[in-house]
Amino acid sequence: MKKIQDKEGILITEQTLMFEDKRLRDDLTLDYYNIKPDSFLELRVQHPPSQSTIEITLKVLIDNMGDKMHKFDVQPWTTVRNLMDKIHHKVGVPVNEQLLLFKGTRLEKDKKLSEYDINNGSPIYLLKHYEKSP
Structure with missing residues (x-):
């Protein structure tokens, strides 16, 4: 644990x-x-009852195929990695190909959403990236 x-x-x-x-x-x-x-x-x-649920609107930009909006119900203490897992399951983009941006800042996997001042309805941008092979 x-x-x-x-x-x-x-x-x-x-x-x-x-x-x-x-x-x-x-x-x-x-x-x-x-x-x-x-x-x-x-x-x-089981989270303390005083912590509220926030909804994050995720604007997904994958290649040049057009914009799609996906909503995820998450809590302020949700880690970026946990959100990336949710994106993988709902949108199909593997975690290792995700680049998440909020207000121009790249979100780090080990941080919580609350550390970025993400609020209800905040847009998070998903860019699909590929690792270059040697």
Whole structure:
């Protein structure tokens, strides 16, 4: 759970890991629960009720195929990486090909949306980029 906190910014106190509808305890091992490499774990997140949900409007600019608008319901503590995963699932652009811009600033994967002063309805621009091969 510490790794989830470090990578996604979700506090340990807000995390519950589930396997086969059972809550996993910190003091027991993966072997105890018979968790194998291909097992599916569910992360449930309970945020404090005082934090509100914001909606971010994402203006997608992919190649020269035209503009498309996609809306994502996210929270201020959502990481850019988490938003990129949502974009990948909804729009189909792989995370490694995404370049997100807000007010001319490139968004860094490990930062939270709130660190960029992103508010309800803020436009975030998605540019599709490719890594150059040697």
